[in-house]
Amino acid sequence: MRGAGHWNPLWDGVAELDPEWTESFMRTTMSTYRGGVLTPQVVELLCIAVDAACTHLYAPGVRRHMRAALDLGVEPREILEVLKLATTVGVHSINVGAPILMEEMAGRSQ
Known part of the structure; x- marks a missing residue:
């Protein structure tokens, strides 16, 4: 998300508290951008x-x-x-x- 310019600084706290969940959420979100549907x-x-x-x-x-x-x-x-x-x-x-x-x-x- 950061690399694609879609990162919201408000997510910084969540990423710090639960980096695994945040990474999973970001992967799911980015799949829409990359999915081609x-x-x-x-x-x-x-x-x-x-x-x-x-x-x-x-x-x-x-x-x-x-x-x-x-x-x-x-x-x-x-x-x-x-x-x-x-x-x-x-x-x-x-x-x-x-x-x-x-x-x-x-x-x-x-």
């Missing part, structure tokens, strides 16, 4: 979606994967479409919250 472009687009999702919001990863995607020839408009799709994860906040609000409001009017 998905094109490198698709892998980078998926990584952008994960890092940009409201449940993750990891800006250094978004930047790193955007650069890699652009270097691989991905068009900026393709990246923008991925970002648009990633925003749909946040819509569930209102899907969950609005019914609860309606229940709470109904309970107060009685």
